[in-house]
Each structure stands twice: as C-alpha cells, then as structure tokens.
Amino acid sequence: MSKEPSSSLSNTARATGSDTGSQAKGGSKLEKKQSIKQKYGFIPDNFSSLEQVTTALREAGLESSNLIVGIDFTKSNEWTGKVSFNNRSLHAIGDTPNPYEKAISIIGKTMAPFDEDNLIPCFGFGDGRFSPWKLNSNNVDSSFAPYDSSVELIFLFIYTATTHDQEVFSFHSDHSPCNGFEEVLACYKKIVPNSRLSGPTSYGPVIEAAIDIVEKSKGQYHVLLIIADGQVTRSVDTDDGEMSPQEEQTIKAIVDASSYPLSIILVGVGDGPWEDMKRFDDKIPAREFDNFQFVNFTAIMSKNATISEKETAFALAALMEIPFQYKAAVELGIIGIPNALTTLFCIPSICFYVLSHFFKWPLEKRRSMGQAKKIVPRPPPVPYSRRPVLDREPTHVSSPVLDERTQACPICLTKGKDLAFGCGHMTCRDCGSRVSNCPICRRPITSRIRLFA
Structure with missing residues (x-):
C-alpha cells in the first residue's frame, strides 16, 4: 500500500521529466532560432574595401548568386533630377548615361563573377501606358466631324495606368530573363521611350515578384536590386503614427521576404528625400534577418573623388551586408529546396511534413514553402500609334480619361x-x-x- 504512492510519484516524475526534456529540446531549438534572429536582426557595415566584401562572400560559401533587377518608372523621376541631373528626367536617354544606367553598370561589373548563368530577371513598376479605348459611333457627337460618319468604331489611344503600385512588368514579353547586364541596359533603353511614368510608389509588387522567383528556383540565394528615385508614397493626410497603404504593402513584403534566401538592395537615385528609406533599412520589425539595405547613389557619386573611387565606394556600400545576409540564410536553414518537395499541392500534408522532417527543415520553412504570391508580370511597354489629332475633344467622353x-x-x-x-x-x-x-x-x-x- 505504501509503495503505490511512491510508484505513482515515480511515474509522474518520469512523465514530468520526459515532458521537461521535450520542452527543453523544443526550447533549445526556439532559443537557437531566436539567437540567430538576434544575431542577424541588424547587420552593421563592417568593410572598408570592395576586396574585403568579395573575400567575405567567398569565405561565407557564396560561390554563385542570382540577380533580379527592379526599375522605378514613377512620375517623380521627371523632377527629382533637378539638382543631381541638371534638371533632366532621371530616365533621360542621351550621350551620357543616366543614374539608372550608371547604377546598373556598376553593380553588373561587381556581381558578374558571382552570377554563373548570367540570366537576370528584370521588372519595371509604377508606370502607365497609352491603351486603346473604344467609342461606338452612337456615342460620338459632332466633335468627331473630321471622321467619316460611316465609321462605326473609333479607337482613341488614351493614357491608362497599368502597374501603378499593384503590379510589375517584365522587360521581355515572354517573361524571360535578360542575358547579362549588357542586355539589361539594352532593354532598358528600348523601354524608356515607350513608358508613361505614373505612380504611386510601392516596392511591394517587385519584392513579391522576387519572392516568387526564389521559390520557383528551389530556394537558391538571390539578390534583388531595386533602383528608385523616391520614397514609398506617403500622403500628407497620413498621421505620424500611421502608415500609408503603400508603406504597409512594402513593409509586409520585406518581412515576408526574410523567410526566403533573398537580399534586397534599394539604390536611391536623384535628389531624394530619403529619410523614410533609412528608417526602412534599420527599423523594420519581425524579420527573420536584416534583409534590406539602402544605398544613396547620389550622395556617393557626388563626392570629390575619381570616377573609379566613386564606383568602388558605391559597389562597397551596396554589397556591404551581403556576406552576413547569406550566412544568416544558411544558419536559418532557408537555402535549398529538394526537387521532390517543390510543388506542395502534389504532396499530401502528412507526407510533406514527414519528408520535410527527414530533410531536417525548420518548421517555419515548411510552412512558408508554397505560400509565395504567384506573380504574372505584365508585358513591357511597346510603341503606340495614334489617330490624327482631333480639332476638338469629345464632350461625352467618360472614364478612363486623360x-x-x-x-x-x-x-x-x-x-x-x-x-x-x-x-x-x-x-x-x-x-x-x-x-x-x-x-x-x-x-x-x-x-x-x-x-x-
């Protein structure tokens, strides 16, 4: 009789010990993950030369990387070159390279040794287009007198925004990547004359497009280079403690991207201002690791130094955090996805978790796989044609309008x-x-x- 309580206590102790051990193991994994997040939650700038950065990349095990480029086609490009680009549009194509061309060229020369296949997906965002708009003859009044009255359908090419702050367009109509930075520049120069700058500004769509590419690549490490002229749109009606829809969209995309092996470099061209981007760089909460780096291209290139020195300084600033971000992705276990598990809907849930346990994936990674937003980019802008200019504008034209x-x-x-x-x-x-x-x-x-x- 007296042994029963002892036996019961012993069993209870063993059970409790087992639970405690299980909790300790779980706690150990959680503590390790928190330690990694804390270690890479903020990455300081630690290098003083480009050679140190490339050496650190090699030492971290980064033998190859995949580049993605995003270009800002918002309307503010027309005036944010007032000081830094002789009052010209930042997208002006001429005898001398514009800031976008310069930034693409410098990063291209620096990262080329790490890009094995030389294939670079390129996207534009924030643009608008001239799109055909139909008017039936019964809606056309005497304003259209120059046209034959027997014409039943008239096409007007009227500006309608396309990507805005919601989508991206690809540099190729078949969504294929550019072959090297030479083709990136060539495509960019073809696209600019056919583009209509628009807005508002949000980096969310291009980051989402990059996440989709990373997931389709089976978790290969990528670097997203965003070149932009301005901060994320923030209305004057937005209170100090609040965020605009574009800010919320951008921050969410950056946080989501930290669950993937993806580094984001935002290169600021033009006159700015850039205060909010500095806040984005250092103070975005709830990330797996510090995956976002802002670089002020204008400030670096306006320094009193030789062209070579300025190009080196820019490349150094842009790539400064890449070695640590790559190491963070490795330690977090978010690099590489076995081929058999890339398509979640083909695998029953229980089988997926068993297989993912076999491959020793972190639980968070198992949950994030297959959750990326599927992005279908719009085609690039193309040359448009217009009818002869009318003597008068139609009086019954409704939205969309100029x-x-x-x-x-x-x-x-x-x-x-x-x-x-x-x-x-x-x-x-x-x-x-x-x-x-x-x-x-x-x-x-x-x-x-x-x-x-």
Whole structure:
C-alpha cells in the first residue's frame, strides 16, 4: 500500500521529466532560432574595401548568386533630377548615361563573377501606358466631324495606368530573363521611350515578384536590386503614427521576404528625400534577418573623388551586408529546396511534413514553402500609334480619361486636385509645392493658386 504512492510519484516524475526534456529540446531549438534572429536582426557595415566584401562572400560559401533587377518608372523621376541631373528626367536617354544606367553598370561589373548563368530577371513598376479605348459611333457627337460618319468604331489611344503600385512588368514579353547586364541596359533603353511614368510608389509588387522567383528556383540565394528615385508614397493626410497603404504593402513584403534566401538592395537615385528609406533599412520589425539595405547613389557619386573611387565606394556600400545576409540564410536553414518537395499541392500534408522532417527543415520553412504570391508580370511597354489629332475633344467622353481631366492629382494619383498653376493645370498642394515645371505641359510654374471645395 505504501509503495503505490511512491510508484505513482515515480511515474509522474518520469512523465514530468520526459515532458521537461521535450520542452527543453523544443526550447533549445526556439532559443537557437531566436539567437540567430538576434544575431542577424541588424547587420552593421563592417568593410572598408570592395576586396574585403568579395573575400567575405567567398569565405561565407557564396560561390554563385542570382540577380533580379527592379526599375522605378514613377512620375517623380521627371523632377527629382533637378539638382543631381541638371534638371533632366532621371530616365533621360542621351550621350551620357543616366543614374539608372550608371547604377546598373556598376553593380553588373561587381556581381558578374558571382552570377554563373548570367540570366537576370528584370521588372519595371509604377508606370502607365497609352491603351486603346473604344467609342461606338452612337456615342460620338459632332466633335468627331473630321471622321467619316460611316465609321462605326473609333479607337482613341488614351493614357491608362497599368502597374501603378499593384503590379510589375517584365522587360521581355515572354517573361524571360535578360542575358547579362549588357542586355539589361539594352532593354532598358528600348523601354524608356515607350513608358508613361505614373505612380504611386510601392516596392511591394517587385519584392513579391522576387519572392516568387526564389521559390520557383528551389530556394537558391538571390539578390534583388531595386533602383528608385523616391520614397514609398506617403500622403500628407497620413498621421505620424500611421502608415500609408503603400508603406504597409512594402513593409509586409520585406518581412515576408526574410523567410526566403533573398537580399534586397534599394539604390536611391536623384535628389531624394530619403529619410523614410533609412528608417526602412534599420527599423523594420519581425524579420527573420536584416534583409534590406539602402544605398544613396547620389550622395556617393557626388563626392570629390575619381570616377573609379566613386564606383568602388558605391559597389562597397551596396554589397556591404551581403556576406552576413547569406550566412544568416544558411544558419536559418532557408537555402535549398529538394526537387521532390517543390510543388506542395502534389504532396499530401502528412507526407510533406514527414519528408520535410527527414530533410531536417525548420518548421517555419515548411510552412512558408508554397505560400509565395504567384506573380504574372505584365508585358513591357511597346510603341503606340495614334489617330490624327482631333480639332476638338469629345464632350461625352467618360472614364478612363486623360490625366488633366481626372479629379486625382496627376503626380501622386491619390489626392484630389486643390492647387492650380498659371498654365491652368492642377495638382494636389503637397505635390504642387515640390515641382518647378507643370507635370502636364512642362511649362515653368510662375504662380500657384490654392483651391477650396
């Protein structure tokens, strides 16, 4: 009788000990993961030469990397070169390379030794297009007198935004990657004349496109190079403690990307400002590792130094954190996905977890696989054709309509028009106060008139 309680206590002790051991093992894994996250939660800039960076990449085991390029085609490119690019559009194609061409070339020369296949997926975002818009003859009034009355269908090529802050377009219509940075530059130069700059600005779509590529590659390590002229769109109506929809979208995409072997480098070209991007670089919470690096291209290239020294300084700043980010991805166990497990819907859930346990994948990685948003890029802009110019505009034209006839600001495309220029065109007060030329007719702004509802 007296032994029963002892036996019971012994069994209880063994069970408790077993549970404690199990919890300790689980706790140990959690502690290890937290330790890794803390170790790579903020990565300082530790190198002083480009040779040190490339050596560190080799020592970290990075024998090859895959590059992805994203280019900003938002409207602010038209005026953010006022100081840094002689008041020209940052996308101006001419005898001298523009900031986008320079940044692409420098990174290309630096990263080429690490890109074995030399295939580079390229995307644009923030653009708009001229798209065909149909008018039936019964909706056409005397404004269309120059046309034959027997014509039943008229096509007008009217600007309609496409990617905005929601999508990306590929540099090739078949979504194939560019073969080397020479082709990246060649495609870029072909696309620019056919592009209509638009907005708002969000880096979310291009980051999501990069995540999709990483997942399709079976977890190979990638570097996403985003070249942009401005910060993520933030309306003046957004309170200090709040975020705009574009900021929320961008931050979510950066956090999601930290579950994948993907480093993000944002290269800022033009006059800025860049205060918010510095905040993005260092203060985004809840990431598996610090996967985002901001580099001020303009500040580096305006230094009093030789061209070679400035190019080296830029490449160093852009690639400074890559060795640590790669090591973080290795230690977190998010690099490499066995071929048999790449398509989740082909594997029953229980089999997937058994196989993933066999391959010793972290639970978080098992959950993240197959969860990437499937991205289908739009085709690149192409040359458009237009009918002869009409003597008068139609009076019964409805949406979609030209920029200057919409109620939204033609710059940010989010706020209403409440500021008029001397030329008669309008924008919102926030955007209108920052431009020196009308975004519609390009005339110098001589006067601004505030409008009240």
